[in-house]
Amino acid sequence: MKRNPMNKIKRTVACLLLSLLVMSCGMLSHNASDIINDMRDARNAQYVNVGKSLLSLGRVILPSLSDANIGVSSVQLLDLSKCNVDVREKFRKRIHNLCKSRFYEEVLTNQQVSGGHTVLVHRDGQYVNEIVIANANDMTDAMLVIKGHVNTDNLQRIINDHSSYFNK
Numbered sequence: 001m002k003r004n005p006m007n008k009i010k011r012t013v014a015c016l017l018l019s020l021l022v023m024s025c026g027m028l029s030h031n032a033s034d035i036i037n038d039m040r041d042a043r044n045a046q047y048v049n050v051g052k053s054l055l056s057l058g059r060v061i062l063p064s065l066s067d068a069n070i071g072v073s074s075v076q077l078l079d080l081s082k083c084n085v086d087v088r089e090k091f092r093k094r095i096h097n098l099c100k101s102r103f104y105e106e107v108l109t110n111q112q113v114s115g116g117h118t119v120l121v122h123r124d125g126q127y128v129n130e131i132v133i134a135n136a137n138d139m140t141d142a143m144l145v146i147k148g149h150v151n152t153d154n155l156q157r158i159i160n161d162h163s164s165y166f167n168k
Contacts, residue, residue, distance in 0.1 A: 030101040032120075032132045032145045035094045036078050044082040050075045070158070071127070072148040080141040092136040095143070104132065108159060119159050128155055 040047035052073045080091050095118070099106055104120040122130040131146040146158060 030098060031103060031122075032098065032130065032143065033076075035091070035098065035143065036076055036145065039080060039087065039091055039094075040078055042080065042083050042087045044080075044084075045087070046077075046079040046082070048077045050077075070148075070154050071150045072146055072158075074147045076145040076147075078143045078145075081139070083141070088136075088141045091141050091143075095134045095136045098132070098134070107155070121155065123152075124149075126152055128152060131155070131158060133159065 036047070039045060055072065055075070080088055083091075098104060099118060099120065104122055106118065107121050108117075108119040117133060117135040120132040120134070121128045122132075128150040129147065131150065133144040133146075135142050150158065
C-alpha cells in the first residue's frame with residue numbers, strides 16, 4: 001500500500017504550527033500586565049490604574065511626573081499585602097519568573113533580609129516602554145508598572161521617586 005506524500009507534509013506543517021502556537025502562548029504569559037490581570041481580582045487585593053487623562057489632570061499622585069516631557073502614559077499599582085499566603089507565594093514566583101524573562105532588563109535589585117524590590121525595564125531602542133518596580137517579600141507584595149515612552153535620562157529619576165513606596 002502506497003502512502004500519499006502530501007499527507008506527511010500536511011501532518012508536519014500541522015505539528016509545526018501547533019508547536020509555534022504553544023510557544024507563543026508561553027512567551028505571552030511572561031509580562032507584567034499578565035501578572036496584574038491575573039492577580040488584581042484576588043480577595044483583598046488592591047489595584048489602581050491611573051490613565052493618561054488622569055495623569056494629565058493633576059500629576060499630584062506622582063511628583064516625578066510633573067514634567068510634561070517625561071513620557072509616562074499610565075501607571076498601575078497592585079498591592080497584595082493583605083491577601084492570603086497562597087496568592088502571595090504565586091505572586092512571588094511570577095515576579096521571579098519575570099526577572100528571568102528575556103523581554104525585561106533588570107536595572108536594580110535591593111535585596112534585604114526579608115526580600116527586596118526589583119526594577120525591570122522593557123526597552124525599545126533608546127526609550128523605555130515599561131518600568132516594573134516589584135516588591136515581593138514577607139512584609140509587602142506589591143508591583144508598580146509605569147508605561148509610556150520614557151527617555152532613559154528620566155529612568156533613574158522615576159526609579160528613585162517610586163521606590164520610596166515600598167519603604168512604608
